[in-house]
Amino acid sequence: xxxxxVHAMLIGFSAALAVLFGLWCLNRYGQEDGVGxxxxxxxxxxxxxxxxAYDRWFLRKTRTLR
Amino acid sequence: xxxxxxxxxxxxxxxxxxxxxxxxxLASEVMLFGALFASYILIRTGAPTxxxxxxxxxxPLATVNTIVLISSSVTMVMAWASLMRRRFETYRIYMGxxxxxxxxxxxxxxFEYSAHFHEGALPSTNxxxxxxxxxxxxxxxxxxxxxxxxxxxxxxxAKLYKTNPVWFxxxxxxxxxxxxxxxxxxIFLFPTLYLx
Numbered sequence: 001x002x003x004x005x006v007h008a009m010l011i012g013f014s015a016a017l018a019v020l021f022g023l024w025c026l027n028r029y030g031q032e033d034g035v036g037x038x039x040x041x042x043x044x045x046x047x048x049x050x051x052x053a054y055d056r057w058f059l060r061k062t063r064t065l066r
Numbered sequence: 067x068x069x070x071x072x073x074x075x076x077x078x079x080x081x082x083x084x085x086x087x088x089x090x091x092l093a094s095e096v097m098l099f100g101a102l103f104a105s106y107i108l109i110r111t112g113a114p115t116x117x118x119x120x121x122x123x124x125x126p127l128a129t130v131n132t133i134v135l136i137s138s139s140v141t142m143v144m145a146w147a148s149l150m151r152r153r154f155e156t157y158r159i160y161m162g163x164x165x166x167x168x169x170x171x172x173x174x175x176x177f178e179y180s181a182h183f184h185e186g187a188l189p190s191t192n193x194x195x196x197x198x199x200x201x202x203x204x205x206x207x208x209x210x211x212x213x214x215x216x217x218x219x220x221x222x223x224a225k226l227y228k229t230n231p232v233w234f235x236x237x238x239x240x241x242x243x244x245x246x247x248x249x250x251x252x253i254f255l256f257p258t259l260y261l262x
Binding site for chain 1: 243257
């Protein structure tokens with residue numbers, strides 16, 4: 001397994017973490033006042049989409065690096 | 067004496083010796099952190115009460131640190147990709163950014179630790195803080211070690227590129243594998259300690 005695949009795997013885990021963090025923020029938002037947690041949740045979900053898009057781009061761009 | 071299989075792969079393993087070495091090392095690291103994670107689970111499940119991480123720790127700072135580390139993995143892989151495409155100057159820029167990200171992570175961690183110590187929250191205070199300082203402290207040492215290796219390959223170690231670019235690229239890939247392992251450990255540490 002080379003660095004290219006390890007990086008793609010790490011970004012996949014990062015995207016999953018962003019989803020988990022977004023869910024955690026939503027959970028806290030339901031228990032506390034203020035919209036800070038809601039904004040953080042939306043940012044986390046957007047980050048998750050961004051990471052998945054980056055992962056696809058990275059794998060396509062580095063297809064020749066083995 | 068020449069070191070064998072630095073560039074060409076061994077026929078029996080299908081890998082260079084360096085890559086076998088780094089994967090064996092990472093396997094031992096998985097056992098080290100795995101044992102500590104197992105200790106955390108045992109201590110937590112055996113405790114009558116357990117504090118919620120976000121009530122004792124600074125989640126916003128840790129979130130910033132998570133973003134910094136993920137960014138550093140991107141710059142690290144770009145550094146390696148630059149070498150694969152024989153763009154040495156681009157490699158230097160990306161490797162420099164990786165080192166700066168590592169430094170930023172440690173500076174943020176220093177502020178986090180300082181705030182805990184200022185509040186009297188020490189490893190001896192309770193089991194949660196004991197395992198928190200053990201896991202994050204060991205992880206911080208790994209970040210510092212990875213930074214030292216990266217700084218060597220950014221500075222004096224880069225001389226090898228002139229004489230043997232393929233060997234140098236392989237070495238940077240091995241450093242990158244270690245750096246990604248350190249990032250992966252944080253991706254598990256962050257939710258375990260701060261969120262759950």
